[in-house]
Amino acid sequence: HILVKVNRSAGTVTHFNVLYPDGRKAVFGLESNTSARSCYPVTCLEDKFGNYIEYSYYSTYSDYRLSGITYGHRAHTSHLGTLEFGYSVRPGSHVRYRAGEPSTHSRLLKSILCKSRGEALCLYSLDHEYRNKDFLLSRVRCRDASGAYLRPLKFTYGSPDIGSTVPADDFTQKGSLFMGSYFDTDHTMNYIRGKFLEDSFSDGLLIYPAFEV
Secondary structure, three states: OOEEEEEEEOOEEEEEEEEOOOOOEEEEOOOOOOOOOOOOOEEEEEOOOOOEEEEEEEEEOOEEEEEEEEEEEOOOOOOOEEEEEEEEEOOOOOEEEEOOEEEEOOEEEEEEEEEEOOEEEEEEEEEEEEEOOEEEEEEEEEEEOOOOEOOOEEOOOOOOOOOOOOOOOOOOOOOOOOHHHHOOOOOOEEEEEEEOOOOOOOEEEEEEEOOOO
16 A cells, blocks of 8 residues: 655645555655645655655746756765756647646757756767757757767657658648458457547547457
8 A cells, every 4th residue: 555644734735745555755745835726746755674765846836847957965964966958948838737726838948958966977968950840859969977968869759752742741641541450350459549639639549459368
């Protein structure tokens, strides 16, 4: 069983203390909360040996973005390792509501700085491109402590076949041929519907046989 303790201040739920069966302890939410929140992110995680990780956040309305992760120490004084997260403004963000609170995805993750004992080890830089009304991760670069760059990771999203009339920026198939047509109809089929892009009107359908292994 997972045990959860609710902490309140003046009748308002501020944060939760959670105890897991394997001895781990966690804190969800900020102790400085003065009002009920629609989201209570994890702020501390400790194992049964006393090793713990702390999480800090930037917050806008009910949205929380990681600003830092510190880890690698038992004494609650200092940590050996640190991750620092950097963001840029996301153009075209819009406001939604979650449990009556505004929610806006107004930032893009741009960098992750890794430190050990306060010394920078490497910096990861993330590049994005705007396609199909969304920002897609296009490249991840890594710079080490000496300033040298490792080979980047590059991401591509769909490309039409030679002679195809499908635009290069359109990686959604607009045909009527379903994957299920490739399988023997004697098998029971699984149908799962979902979205490839958040907040889009395009749904995806996964069809595959329910084989027993």
